[in-house]
Amino acid sequence: MQDVDIKAQIRTVPDFPKPGVLFRDITTLLKRADGFHAVVEKLGAAYCGQPIDKVAAIESRGFIVGAALAYKLNVGFVPIRKHGKLPAENFGHDYELEYGADRLEVHCDAIQPGERVLLVDDLIATGGTAEAALRLIGIAGGSVAGCAFIVDLPDLGGRERLARLGYPVHALCQFAGD
Amino acid sequence: MQDVDIKAQIRTVPDFPKPGVLFRDITTLLKRADGFHAVVEKLGAAYCGQPIDKVAAIESRGFIVGAALAYKLNVGFVPIRKHGKLPAENFGHDYELEYGADRLEVHCDAIQPGERVLLVDDLIATGGTAEAALRLIGIAGGSVAGCAFIVDLPDLGGRERLARLGYPVHALCQFAGD
Numbered sequence: 001m002q003d004v005d006i007k008a009q010i011r012t013v014p015d016f017p018k019p020g021v022l023f024r025d026i027t028t029l030l031k032r033a034d035g036f037h038a039v040v041e042k043l044g045a046a047y048c049g050q051p052i053d054k055v056a057a058i059e060s061r062g063f064i065v066g067a068a069l070a071y072k073l074n075v076g077f078v079p080i081r082k083h084g085k086l087p088a089e090n091f092g093h094d095y096e097l098e099y100g101a102d103r104l105e106v107h108c109d110a111i112q113p114g115e116r117v118l119l120v121d122d123l124i125a126t127g128g129t130a131e132a133a134l135r136l137i138g139i140a141g142g143s144v145a146g147c148a149f150i151v152d153l154p155d156l157g158g159r160e161r162l163a164r165l166g167y168p169v170h171a172l173c174q175f176a177g178d
Numbered sequence: 179m180q181d182v183d184i185k186a187q188i189r190t191v192p193d194f195p196k197p198g199v200l201f202r203d204i205t206t207l208l209k210r211a212d213g214f215h216a217v218v219e220k221l222g223a224a225y226c227g228q229p230i231d232k233v234a235a236i237e238s239r240g241f242i243v244g245a246a247l248a249y250k251l252n253v254g255f256v257p258i259r260k261h262g263k264l265p266a267e268n269f270g271h272d273y274e275l276e277y278g279a280d281r282l283e284v285h286c287d288a289i290q291p292g293e294r295v296l297l298v299d300d301l302i303a304t305g306g307t308a309e310a311a312l313r314l315i316g317i318a319g320g321s322v323a324g325c326a327f328i329v330d331l332p333d334l335g336g337r338e339r340l341a342r343l344g345y346p347v348h349a350l351c352q353f354a355g356d
Contacts, residue, residue: 013265023265031232031254031288040249054209063241064257068249071218076209077242085238087191087201110209 004038007173010151024151024175026122030064039065039172043120043148044072046170052145053115054078056106058133059085065150066120078110078117080133091139095132104132111142119144123151124171127158134167146170182216185351188329202329202353204300208242217243217350221298221326222250224348230323231293232256234284236311237263243328244298256288256295258311269317273310282310289320297322301329302349305336312345324348 009029016023029035043065056078057066063079070077083092083103090105111117117137124130124147134144144167152159152171159169187207194201207213221243234256235244241257248255261270261281268283289295295315302308302325312322322345330337330349337347 011266016265025265027257027264027266027285027288031256031285033232033252033254036248036255037252054211060238060241060259060263061257063238064245064255067242067245068255070214071246071249074211074215076211077214077246078209079205079239079242081238086205087194087203088189088205107205107209110205 004032004034006035006038006042006150007175009035010173012175024123024153026061026150029150036068039150040068040072042172043069043170046148047073047118047146050145051116052118054111054117054142055120056080056111056117056133056137056142057120058104058129061123062121065122065148069118069120069148073118078106080104080106080136091136093132093136093139095128097128098126102129102132104129104136106136106140108140111137111140113141115142116145117142119147121149123153124149124158124162124169125153125156127156127161130158130162131165134162134165151175182210182212184213184216184220184328185353187213188351190353202301202331204239204328207328214246217328218246218250220350221247221348224326225251225296225324228323229294230296232289232295232320233298234258234289234295234311234315234320235298236282236307239301240299243300243326247296247298247326251296256284258282258284258314269314271310271314271317273306275306276304280307280310282307282314284314284318286318289315289318291319293320294323295320297325299327301331302327302336302340302347303331303334305334305339308336308340309343312340312343329353
């Protein structure tokens with residue numbers, strides 16, 4: 001495994017997508033061959049040998065991390081998408097955001113009953129979207145094998161929220177205190 | 179390499195996203211460990227040993243194929259996104275669609291001058307979006323190493339359009355004549 005400081009390669013963009021938000025931008029990490037490779041290797045090492053049948057990832061940045069990890073773990077890939085994007089029959093789950101509501105969907109035939117599914121996204125903040133995706137995996141018949149992220153923002157409490165629900169979380173780095 | 183009939187694993191959904199369209203749905207291929215693995219192995223074999231510095235992929239389904247292929251080829255990954263999604267300074271390219279217009283963007287620092295970039299998406303139809311992405315790679319300073327897709331719809335002429343512009347196209351399967 002190459003020795004890349006993952007956190008140091010993530011760019012912080014102030015005031016995106018709105019004033020006052022510090023956006024943690026993983027594109028500066030992923031554009032580097034060694035950075036992208038390190039992300040997949042480190043997440044792969046965390047789950048290698050564990051019983052995982054599929055990786056499910058959240059649109060759109062989650063697809064980048066989740067697809068490479070699914071290939072690394074040699075399992076199938078399931079996209080969890082925003083409303084109206086999936087072409088076939090799907091399950092949906094509505095959830096609350098800070099302002100307003102949103103909906104995630106997964107194809108009804110994406111997960112077989114009892115399959116162990118690893119949820120992947122680029123970042124966990126409040127955990128609202130991740131919780132919705134995890135509930136959707138359950139609705140689809142899967143059991144959650146874990147939740148993997150590149151970035152954890154612990155001040156926003158998402159990791160604790162998922163832990164209280166019984167979902168184990170793994171993240172490669174944290175940004176806290178600002 | 180596993181012996182998977184890639185085309186046979188792709189589902190056709192009629193009348194999505196609008197009446198009269200036959201949507202080629204790759205999720206039935208990707209959810210299978212052997213299907214997803216075969217896609218990445220076959221695309222990887224097509225470009226293995228070629229001088230490629232980065233994979234650039236088009237939001238959102240392109241991210242799935244492109245990220246796994248970037249990992250396979252051990253190169254960096256660059257997202258090409260719809261307007262307003264990228265947080266830092268970016269180049270944009272407006273292009274015409276059948277009805278209306280759209281815009282793709284890439285970060286200004288995503289590609290170094292002269293880097294050889296492989297463009298990846300799930301499907302090529304008319305080639306309008308792919309052409310816009312290829313022009314954007316040029317605007318960003320890259321040279322195009324190739325264009326890779328899972329599905330080619332030859333009746334819509336995208337492959338020929340890109341070939342006329344000098345871009346070599348590789349696709350894993352075709353759907354024609356319906």
